[in-house]
Amino acid sequence: MTTRLAVLYGGQSGEHEVSRRSAASILAHLDRERYQVTEVLIDRDGGWHVDGRPTPLPAALRVLRAQDVVFPALHGPYGEDGTVSSLLEWLGVPYVGNGVFASAAGMDKEVTKRLLAAEGLRVSPGVTVRQGEDLSPEDQRRLELPVFVKPARAGSSLGVVKVDEWAGVPAALEQARQVDPKVLVEQGARGREIDVAVLQHPDGRVQAGPPLEIRVTGAGFFDYDAKYDGGAIFQIPAPLDAATTEVLQDRAVRAFQALDCRGLLRVDFFLPTEGSPEPIVNEVNTFPGFTAASQFPQIWQQAGIEFAALIDILIAGALADQDQVRRSGVVRPERAVDHLV
Numbered sequence: 001m002t003t004r005l006a007v008l009y010g011g012q013s014g015e016h017e018v019s020r021r022s023a024a025s026i027l028a029h030l031d032r033e034r035y036q037v038t039e040v041l042i043d044r045d046g047g048w049h050v051d052g053r054p055t056p057l058p059a060a061l062r063v064l065r066a067q068d069v070v071f072p073a074l075h076g077p078y079g080e081d082g083t084v085s086s087l088l089e090w091l092g093v094p095y096v097g098n099g100v101f102a103s104a105a106g107m108d109k110e111v112t113k114r115l116l117a118a119e120g121l122r123v124s125p126g127v128t129v130r131q132g133e134d135l136s137p138e139d140q141r142r143l144e145l146p147v148f149v150k151p152a153r154a155g156s157s158l159g160v161v162k163v164d165e166w167a168g169v170p171a172a173l174e175q176a177r178q179v180d181p182k183v184l185v186e187q188g189a190r191g192r193e194i195d196v197a198v199l200q201h202p203d204g205r206v207q208a209g210p211p212l213e214i215r216v217t218g219a220g221f222f223d224y225d226a227k228y229d230g231g232a233i234f235q236i237p238a239p240l241d242a243a244t245t246e247v248l249q250d251r252a253v254r255a256f257q258a259l260d261c262r263g264l265l266r267v268d269f270f271l272p273t274e275g276s277p278e279p280i281v282n283e284v285n286t287f288p289g290f291t292a293a294s295q296f297p298q299i300w301q302q303a304g305i306e307f308a309a310l311i312d313i314l315i316a317g318a319l320a321d322q323d324q325v326r327r328s329g330v331v332r333p334e335r336a337v338d339h340l341v
Contacts, residue, residue, distance in 0.1 A: 013076030
């Protein structure tokens with residue numbers, strides 16, 4: 001018996017194209033004898049398309065509700081931020097990946113830092129600058145150059161600017177605000193860039209993969225171009241001693257738990273080369289890239305889990321979570337959209 005699966009992708013964020021690339025990789029690796037696949041695209045203007053055909057929203061929701069499981073391959077706002085998780089919860093359909101809280105918290109870098117710091121994880125000092133505000137002289141004295149000016153709620157390093165002189169902050173704030181009016185000014189961490197992927201298996205077991213080290217060949221940091229245009233080299237596993245690897249994996253799992261994650265997470269660290277050896281959590285990604293160039297699939301391939309098997313694990317986990325909800329007696333709103341469809 002085949003599983004009815006919808007791959008949902010696109011969206012109205014600045015990561016629309018990245019989402020399409022992730023979805024293309026997922027679709028290419030799905031076993032079509034195992035899954036009956038429906039493609040659901042949200043275009044840049046918010047229009048919905050089912051299997052390439054423009055589709056009114058009520059009909060698209062009906063298609064999603066009819067699935068056994070949905071794989072939301074969405075990045076950034078209006079998707080990865082909990083918006084679509086909330087929609088799928090409302091429809092009562094199982095879906096791959098993180099729930100509403102983890103998705104929303106993981107998208108907001110300020111909220112993420114607060115939750116991780118409360119868990120005892122090390123994060124870089126930073127200041128949140130909202131619309132109409134500037135970085136105060138007190139904040140400048142508290143932070144050390146260089147700083148990174150980041151949109152608080154965006155991914156793929158969109159709008160991120162490295163600032164080496166305080167005079168460059170106003171222009172960097174203006175650039176970041178083109179992506180999000182809420183901006184994080186964060187003290188640059190000095191150290192090696194290490195990513196750790198976390199995967200939850202259908203039986204509930206949470207596993208951290210081998211650490212990946214990022215070495216940027218052209219840009220000054222791991223920006224959008226370096227991520228998607230081959231400007232970085234990934235070394236898996238990173239050349240680390242066993243004790244350091246264990247610490248990184250432990251901190252990644254703790255981050256997964258602190259954010260109440262489900263299914264998957266990628267945790268990006270800086271490993272200091274001087275001072276305290278405790279890893280610094282830079283960012284988390286509640287739905288990391290699934291393109292051919294992405295870290296998450298490459299990490300698990302190195303761990304012996306090929307792309308197709310990785311997808312199967314995530315889908316099986318979503319279905320297992322639904323079974324657990326049913327056994328608990330919780331009633332999901334499966335008839336919530338009857339008046340629409």
